[in-house]
Amino acid sequence: MKRIAVLTSGGDSPGMNAAIRAVVRKGHHHGLEVVGVQRGYAGLIQGDFKSMNLGSVGDIIHRGGTILHTARSEEFKTAEGQAKAVENLRKHGVEGLVVIGGDGSFRGARQLxxxxxxxxxxPGTIDNDIPGTDFTIGFDTAINTVIQCIDxxxxxxxxxxxxYVVEVMGRNAGDIAVWAGLADGAESILIPEAAHNLDEIVERLERGNRRGKRHSIIIVAEGVGSGVEIGQRIKEKTGSETRVTVLGHIQRGGSPTASDRVLASRMGAKAVDLLLEGTSDHMVVIQNNRVTGLAFQEALAMKHKPDMSIYELAGILAI
Structure with missing residues (x-):
């Protein structure tokens, strides 16, 4: 293998730049030429490639977002679009590709x-919703952003x-809500993976009031529903002033934490190792602090679920 390419796809996440840097520099360490693809799969179809040297990834490890940019491509979902992407890769002499992104990006990687x-x-997504890996790039930064806001x-x-009701991101996963909820002492955490009873939440609030507690934080994962609607229902049931904050895309930006920079560097380097070993149709994962490869097929057979022991502990400690 002489030339590889790297792209970022789907939603951006803090640490993607650190992963790009690792792919480029580990590739050059092994004597490979490395090509960056602009704007994900859309760039593959358009042939928007650029050669990347050591200087191309200088001074980016601390930056959020992605220097390769990202975009969603409906055309790539078609057989014609995929054929065009493969043709462009082969025309540029690319023999291996590293795809940094979430589950939608990985479905595209499987097609290639x-x-x-x-x-x-x-795996680069703040949602931490990729099966088979303990953590995804950007998750740690996102929960730290949420914690700072809730403080x-x-x-x-x-x-x-x-x-206060605080709605956090996570798509259909409750990981951000669970980890931020425990770290910030939220009184209640609503996630799509666990049933919730609004009457029980109100009872918890009233129980706190009886012992002199005069403020509460309730975290709602976006997969549960609208934080605004839930806040309104709580206000109607309690008769007390309730405010709602939807944190939104602020959670996807910002300088990555040390944890995300290290994870991204390890994962990006491992991706190059896997390609040089002749491995394909795999993803890089971290399991029990060990970075390794896992077949996409095996990962997709699993079902992601947040660590429910953390969710349960958060409920116990917020009593």
Whole structure:
């Protein structure tokens, strides 16, 4: 193998740049030429490639987002679009591809692998919803962003003796809500993986009021529903002032934490190792702090679920 390519696809996540840097520099360490694909699968179809040297990835490890940019491509979902992408890769002499992104990006990677191109995925998404890996790139930064925001909200909640409902991202997964909820002492955490009873949440609030507690934080994962609607229902049931904050895309930006920079560097380097070993149709995962490869087929057979022991502990400690 002499030339590989790297792209980022789907939603951006802090640490993607660190992963790009690792792919480029590990590739050059092994004497490979490395090509960057602009704007994900759309760039594959358009042939938007650029050669990347050691200097191309200088001074980016601390930056959020992705220097290769990202986009969603409906055309790539078609057989014609995929054929065009493979044609462009072969025209540029690319023998291996590293795809940094989430589950939708990995479905695209599998299509390319099925067409004979050696392809390896690196899980980059703040949602932490990829089966088979303990953590994804960007998750740690996202929960730290949420924690910083909730710390500030709690100051206001304390001053005004109010209940605050905070809606966090995560798509259909509750990992961000669970980890941030435990770390910030939220009184209640609503996630799509666990049933919730609004009457029980109200009872918890009223129980706190009886022992002198005058403010509360309730975290709602977006997969549960609208934080605004849930806040309104709580207000109607309690009669107390309730405010809602939807954190939104602020959770996807910002300088990656040390944990995400290290994870991204390890995963990006491992992706190059896998390609050089002749491995394809695999993703890089971290399991029990060991970075390794896992077949996409095996990973897709699993079902992601947040660590429910953390969810349960958060409920116990918020009693």
């Amino acid at each position: 692998a099925a067409k004979g191109l050696a392809t390896v995925g690196v 500030r909200i709690r100051d206001t909640a304390t001053s005004h003796e109010r209940t």
